[in-house]
Amino acid sequence: MESTILIIDDNPDTIRLLSVMLRQQARVLFATNGMAGLEIARAQRPNLILLDVQMKSMDGFAVCERIMADPDLRHCPVIFVTASGGVESEIACLDAGAVDFITKPLSGPVVQARVRTHLRLQAALASLDNLAHKDGLTGLHNRRYFDEQMALEIARHRRQGAALGVALVDVDHFKLYNDHYGHQMGDECLRAVAQALTQCTRRPGELVARYGGEEFVVLLPNSCEEEVLRYGDWICRHVAALALPHAASPVARHVTISAGLCSVAPDIEDGPASLLEAADKALYEAKRSGRNRACIGGPAQAKCLAG
Ligand SMILES: Nc1nc2c(ncn2[C@@H]2O[C@H](COP(=O)(O)OP(=O)(O)OP(=O)(O)O)[C@@H](O)[C@H]2O)c(=O)[nH]1
Missing domain, CATH: 3.30.70.270 (Reverse transcriptase/Diguanylate cyclase domain)
Structure with a gap:
C-alpha cells in the first residue's frame, strides 16, 4: 500500500520542492500552517510528517509537541526540516520527539534516503504494533x-x-x-x-x-x-x-x-x-x-x- 507523507511548511516553494523530490516514494499532502497540518494529520493519518521548524503562527516545535501529546498521532514519525544546522539545533529537534532532521539547502538524494529509511522503520513498527494488539483468529483487538x-x-x-x-x-x-x-x-x-x-x-x-x-x-x-x-x-x-x-x-x-x-x-x-x-x-x-x-x-x- 502506498505511504502518505504530510509536509507542513509555510513556504510554498519548499513544499513544491519536497513534493517533487518525494512524489515517486509516496502520496504527498501538505499544509501551510501548523493548525491546518494537525487537522490533516488527524484526518489522513500519514505515515510520516516533514515539519518546518520556523513557521510564523505556530512554530515546528509547538506543532511537534501537539503531535506527541495526541494518542492518535504520537506514533507518526516526524522529521524536522530546518535551516539552522549545528549541534544545539539538532539536539533541540530530537528532544522535541522528532526521529530525524534534514537541513536546508535541501538535497534530493538525502531527503529521499532519509524518508525511505523512516518509512521502512514506520512500517516495521506498525506491523509489530498490529501483532501486539490484534487477535490472530478474528482480526479484532486483543x-x-x-x-x-x-x-x-x-x-x-x-x-x-x-x-x-x-x-x-x-x-x-x-x-x-x-x-x-x-x-x-x-x-x-x-x-x-x-x-x-x-x-x-x-x-x-x-x-x-x-x-x-x-x-x-x-x-x-x-x-x-x-x-x-x-x-x-x-x-x-x-x-x-x-x-x-x-x-x-x-x-x-x-x-x-x-x-x-x-x-x-x-x-x-x-x-x-x-x-x-x-x-x-x-x-x-x-x-x-x-x-x-x-x-x-x-x-x-x-x-x-x-x-
Ligand atoms: N474452535 C474454537 N474453539 C474455541 C476457541 N477458544 C475456545 N474454544 C472452545 O470454546 C468452548 C467453550 O466451552 P465452555 O466454556 O464449556 O462453554 P460453552 O460450551 O460455550 O457453554 P456456555 O458458555 O455455558 O453456553 C470450549 O470447547 C473451547 O475449546 C477457539 O479459538 N476456537
Whole structure:
C-alpha cells in the first residue's frame, strides 16, 4: 500500500520542492500552517510528517509537541526540516520527539534516503504494533489492547462523571458446537460472530475485542444502563439473525450469544476489575436464565432482555 507523507511548511516553494523530490516514494499532502497540518494529520493519518521548524503562527516545535501529546498521532514519525544546522539545533529537534532532521539547502538524494529509511522503520513498527494488539483468529483487538484502553476510558469517564458501558459476550454452548462441527468450523463461527459484533459497534470510541476463547468484550463510552441494555439486546438479535446452524444447541437451531452488561460512572473505587466483575455476574445471570439474552448487573440488578 502506498505511504502518505504530510509536509507542513509555510513556504510554498519548499513544499513544491519536497513534493517533487518525494512524489515517486509516496502520496504527498501538505499544509501551510501548523493548525491546518494537525487537522490533516488527524484526518489522513500519514505515515510520516516533514515539519518546518520556523513557521510564523505556530512554530515546528509547538506543532511537534501537539503531535506527541495526541494518542492518535504520537506514533507518526516526524522529521524536522530546518535551516539552522549545528549541534544545539539538532539536539533541540530530537528532544522535541522528532526521529530525524534534514537541513536546508535541501538535497534530493538525502531527503529521499532519509524518508525511505523512516518509512521502512514506520512500517516495521506498525506491523509489530498490529501483532501486539490484534487477535490472530478474528482480526479484532486483543485482550492486551482492550485492557490498556479500558484503563484510559475509566480514567476519562471518572474525570467527566460519565457512565461507561461494558458488555461481556459469550457464544452459547460453544463446546457442543465444536464437538458437533469440528474445531475449524468453530473458528469460522467465532470469526462470523466477531464480524457481527463489529458491525453493531460503530460509534466513535466504541471498541470490540476478543477477551479469550469464545468470549468477546465491548467498551461503550458515555452509555447509560438503558442504552447498554438496548445494545446488548441488539447484538443478541443480530447474531441470531445470522442463522448460523447449531444443531447441537438446546437453545435454538442456530448460533446464539449471551451478553453480560454494566454501566457505571466510575468513582475512585471503580477500576477495570470491578466493572468486568459486574458484567461477568450479569453474563452468568444471562446464561442461568436461559441464554440468548442480555442481562445488566450493578444497581439495576439482573434486568434481562431475552433475544
Ligand atoms: N474452535 C474454537 N474453539 C474455541 C476457541 N477458544 C475456545 N474454544 C472452545 O470454546 C468452548 C467453550 O466451552 P465452555 O466454556 O464449556 O462453554 P460453552 O460450551 O460455550 O457453554 P456456555 O458458555 O455455558 O453456553 C470450549 O470447547 C473451547 O475449546 C477457539 O479459538 N476456537
